[in-house]
Amino acid sequence: MKTLTRYCSLSLLILLMSGCVSYKLINAGEVNIQGISFSTQEAWSQSPHNIGKYTTLMTRDGMGLNQLILVHGVPYGQAMFDSPNKDIPVPPFSQGLMPHELENLVKSSLINTNGGTLKISTDNLRPMQLDSGTGVAFDLEYFNQSGLLIKGKSIAAIKNDQLYVMILTAAKLEYYESYKEDFSAMVNSFRI
Amino acid sequence: MFTLPKQTIALLLASFALSVEGSQEYRPTFAPGYQPDSSTDEGGLWYQFDKMEDGLSAAPDVIRDQGLNDYLSNITCKLEPNYCPYIRLYVIDNPHFNASMAPNGMMHIWTGLLLRVENEDELASVIGHELGHFLRTHSTQRWRKIRDGLSTAIFFDLLLTGGFASLLTAANFSGFNQSQETEADLYGIQLSSQAGYSPHASYRLWEHLQDEEELDTSKEKRSLFFATHPKIEKRITALKQHASNTPEDQHLLAESKARLVKTVSPFYFDLMSKHLLLQDFGRTEALLEKHRRMGYPEAQVEFFYAEMLRMRNLDGDKNVAVHHYKKSISAENPPAQAYRELGYILLKTNKVEALKMLKQYLEISPNASDSAMVKFYLGS
Incomplete structure (x- = not known):
């Protein structure tokens, strides 16, 4: 009986603990997270997981189909994401980067946090004027490990010597086409 | 008393074994156009590869350029004209060094191989090696061995080892065995020599790859081809000895290099752009030195x-x-x-x-x- 009670208590504890780890609804409209604000026409679900201590992950239909990655307040010498492969570490954010160099930083960070397996191509690099200074926006495209074509948009900027990034991606088939106007609006409303 | 180091003795023995095996002529183990009965285990294996091949029809990483595909197919047909109609070649846009051949006649050539060979003869030596595996049905033999090995291992797992035996078996059978590799090497040399390619190309490629490997700062990232093939030093010594009696025509070799560079050059910018994404800077430097010499x-x-x-x-x-x-x-x-x-x-x-x-x-x-x-x- 004593063993049964112990077993039930443990099961209850595990259930309660798993209840703590859940997605959080982010409503459509003006969103403000860790120093980044933007407006979105549709709701997002914020994941309890992340890919680095400066990141917040969100999705609408499932992480494999679309993702919003927010990178907030990365100081000099730190990387945007965790490095799963020590041979190709995610590059650190370094002092003195010019706006166009942020594109390469975001691109190689995404490649390296995926173990170097993605062949990401970027396009349409352009400056974005923000209150904090000049950032950059660009489009990106790659095939994921299942062979699905992923398209996306990103914006990156520096404020008070800290890096802020928004990366929006979705499977081209169906999802990117449906969300691309909202993605553009989110990039254009990005503020830090 | 003078004694040879153990490694040298092993190399000498391997070279001797190759020279003995090298004197024999290899023949395919099946006739051109062979199709296994779909009710057999081999038929089942072919079915799996056929399905995989169907998937390639829409795969984004297959390079379908007619000129490049024709060039590689022509080399394959020159090496083995009788089986050529039953081989389908796919150029896979992957910057790593690899080539492979499935038992149903599906051949993959990765773009990383195209960036690493110095002339058509070296490319033919790799294709010849893969044809060797194909014509001697090594994949089917290996698959049967894995299957039988795993059945025994599962039996032991159930009784004794709790999963360890099947893990060990799977690890041991992840590539071709030593004798299959040697056979594929020698069959490859036989095919390329008959087609007029230099047998010296077979070890030269491995020498370049060894140089490249030594410049790689991360020794953990061995290429897939290395991971499934025997020790490179052993292979170079054996192949070199095998080719030592055949003189090399430098003029033919220069033409062979020119043909390769002419064919790959239109793709060079794209292939190298993707290679750079691997961030293997030591390897890239070695590769670029080679490309400079080659005339890209x-x-x-x-x-x-x-x-x-x-x-x-x-x-x-x-x-x-x-x-x-x-x-x-x-x-x-x-x-x-x-x-x-x-x-x-x-x-x-x-x-x-x-x-x-x-x-x-x-x-x-x-x-x-x-x-x-x-x-x-x-x-x-």
Whole structure:
């Protein structure tokens, strides 16, 4: 009986603990997270997981189909994401980067946090004027490990010597086409 | 008393074994056009590969350029004309070094192989090696061995080892065995010699790969081909001995190199751009030195040298990168990106020169998708 009670208590504890780890609804409209604000026409679900201590992950239909990655307040010498492969570490954010160099930083960070397996191509690099200074926006495209074509948009900027990034991606088939106007609006409303 | 180190004795024995095996003529184990009965285990295996091949019809990483595919198919047909109609070749856009052949006649050649061979003879030696595996049905034999080994291992797992036996079995059978590799090597040499290719190409390729491997800073990232093939030193010694009696025609070799460079050059910029994403800077440097010798377009080789240095970004790399970007733009047909990257890199040290380069980039590529970014610097 004593063993049964112990077993039930443990099961209850595990259930309660798993209840703590859940997605959080982010409503459509003006969103403000860790120093980044933007407006979105549709709701997002914020994941309890992340890919680095400066990141917040969100999705609408499932992480494999679309993702919003927010990178907030990365100081000099730190990387945007965790490095799963020590041979190709995610590059650190370094002092003195010019706006166009942020594109390469975001691109190689995404490649390296995926173990170097993605062949990401970027396009349409352009400056974005923000209150904090000049950032950059660009489009990106790659095939994921299942062979699905992923398209996306990103914006990156520096404020008070800290890096802020928004990366929006979705499977081209169906999802990117449906969300691309909202993605553009989110990039254009990005503020830090 | 003089004694030979153990490793040398092993190499001598391997060379002796090869020279003995080398004297025999290899023949295919099946007739051209062979199709296994679908009710057999082999038929089941072919079905799986057929399904995999169907998936390639829409795969994004298959290069379908007719010229490149014809070039590789012609080499394959020259090596084995009788079986050529039953072989389907796919060029896989993957910057790693690899080639493989399935029992149903599906051959994969990865673009990383095209960047690493120095002439058509070396390419033919790899294709010949894969044909050797195919014609001697090594894949089917290996698959049967894994299947039988796993059945026994599962039996032991159930009784005794709790999963360890099947794990060990799977690890032991992850590649062809030593004798199959040796057989494929010798069969490959036989096919390439009959087709008029130099047998010396077989070990030269491995020597280049060994050089490249030594320059790689991360020894953990061995290529897939290395991971499934025998020790490279052993292979070089054995193949070298096998080819030692055949003289090499330097004129034919120069023609063979010219044919390869001519065929791969239209894809060079794209292939190297993808190779750079691997961030294997030591390997890239070795590769670019080789491409420079081979005669790939100088402006592109210098551009990628500069790009490699810019990405590596060790102390002093950016200064050397400037030198290579300048070499690139002074060579014939420089890529527009060389002007842009030189402009960007000079922005911090020589703004006047930088703006000149950025202007030139826009003159060459007025509709570049990043023109707004470049204009931002020109206007600031």
